[in-house]
Amino acid sequence: MRILGFESSCDETGVALVEVSDNNNIPRLISEALYSQIQMHKEYGGVVPELASRDHIRRVIPLTQHVLDQAQLHLNDIDAIAYTQGPGLAGALLVGAGFATSLAFALNKPLIKVHHLEGHLLSPFLSKDPPEFPFVALLVSGGHTQLIKVHNVGDYHLLGETIDDAAGEAFDKTAKLLGLPYPGGPELGKLAEHGDPSAYDLPRPMLYSKDLNFSFSGLKTAVFTQKKKLEVDGVDMSEQQIADFSASIQMAIVDVLVKKSLNALKQTGLNRLVVAGGVGANKELRRQLNEACSRRQIRVHYPEFSLCTDNGAMIALAAGMRIKAGVQVPEYDYSFAIRPRWSLELQ
Numbered sequence: 001m002r003i004l005g006f007e008s009s010c011d012e013t014g015v016a017l018v019e020v021s022d023n024n025n026i027p028r029l030i031s032e033a034l035y036s037q038i039q040m041h042k043e044y045g046g047v048v049p050e051l052a053s054r055d056h057i058r059r060v061i062p063l064t065q066h067v068l069d070q071a072q073l074h075l076n077d078i079d080a081i082a083y084t085q086g087p088g089l090a091g092a093l094l095v096g097a098g099f100a101t102s103l104a105f106a107l108n109k110p111l112i113k114v115h116h117l118e119g120h121l122l123s124p125f126l127s128k129d130p131p132e133f134p135f136v137a138l139l140v141s142g143g144h145t146q147l148i149k150v151h152n153v154g155d156y157h158l159l160g161e162t163i164d165d166a167a168g169e170a171f172d173k174t175a176k177l178l179g180l181p182y183p184g185g186p187e188l189g190k191l192a193e194h195g196d197p198s199a200y201d202l203p204r205p206m207l208y209s210k211d212l213n214f215s216f217s218g219l220k221t222a223v224f225t226q227k228k229k230l231e232v233d234g235v236d237m238s239e240q241q242i243a244d245f246s247a248s249i250q251m252a253i254v255d256v257l258v259k260k261s262l263n264a265l266k267q268t269g270l271n272r273l274v275v276a277g278g279v280g281a282n283k284e285l286r287r288q289l290n291e292a293c294s295r296r297q298i299r300v301h302y303p304e305f306s307l308c309t310d311n312g313a314m315i316a317l318a319a320g321m322r323i324k325a326g327v328q329v330p331e332y333d334y335s336f337a338i339r340p341r342w343s344l345e346l347q
């Protein structure tokens with residue numbers, strides 16, 4: 001069975017084709033195409049929802065054609081269509097939902113509606129070192145920071161989450177305060193490589209709280225006030241100061257993510273961790289998690305770097321894994337409703 005998947009929940013248009021076969025529980029990625037709108041949003045310092053929706057409309061057909069051409073297949077060779085139903089930006093989601101549903105209706109093929117975060121947390125199954133169930137997932141993206149106990153496909157138990165900003169949001173907002181371009185996370189990560197992580201003393205909120213929740217919003221205030229102190233007499237920060245600030249911010253975020261992940265593993269008694277979402281591409285996070293986990297005989301799995309941020313492959317994959325696990329039956333129902341806010345547990 002070949003599934004064509006669409007992702008359009010934020011500022012990336014992703015289309016991908018996977019094949020589900022009888023002898024493999026993990027669908028095989030046949031081809032994929034991605035268009036990132038980052039350049040367009042950069043000018044505004046963040047995602048402009050209306051521009052995002054319009055651009056998804058422009059990209060979705062050429063990307064679909066590209067995926068089919070790459071696979072040397074035609075629309076008639078597709079057996080099912082999947083799309084991100086939520087969570088995400090309403091207008092952006094509507095483009096993917098509208099296009100995928102129309103295509104399924106025209107081809108008389110079934111539809112599978114996918115939760116964006118399920119796509120992220122299953123994305124390491126497309127890596128060279130796929131995990132096995134059960135595991136603890138650390139889901140760190142621009143909109144979410146969650147620790148989830150994953151028993152099996154479709155069986156998710158939320159252990160803790162951020163009570164304010166997400167980890168990616170903390171990277172992006174503090175990077176903006178340092179004058180770095182959008183999206184700040186990757187930029188800040190690069191600069192941090194040349195900085196001193198102990199140069200600035202920044203808070204690690206809820207590090208020792210008994211629960212598995214996070215809080216990152218205080219970081220913005222701390223960066224803002226310390227930066228103000230440096231800029232007396234209108235003197236801008238030096239390149240080295242910006243690098244030191246980047247390294248200190250990164251360390252504050254990574255410290256909390258690592259500590260809480262270890263707590264979640266201890267609490268659940270599991271010895272496997274899966275990291276997913278955009279912030280999962282952060283090299284310092286990977287380095288510290290690898291080090292902490294290898295000392296405790298815990299296996300850590302990551303998506304390939306290219307599949308950390310939003311993409312169509314993870315949506316087609318999640319649809320395939322849901323069908324294979326029998327938790328979802330493809331529907332011939334072409335009415336559609338997007339779900340901009342949608343809990344992963346309540347699917």
Ligand code: KG4
Pocket residue numbers: 010140141142143144167168169171172183184185186189277278279280281282283308309310
């Ligand atoms: O998963 P994603 O593409 O989108 C959401 O579903 O939100 O994650 C995007 C987030 C952004 O906040 C971006 O700054 C962050 O992931 N990010 C990073 C890195 N690469 C992406 N943060 C820190 N270090 C990175 N290397």
Ligand code: ZN
Pocket residue numbers: 116120141142277278309310
């Ligand atoms: Zn995402």
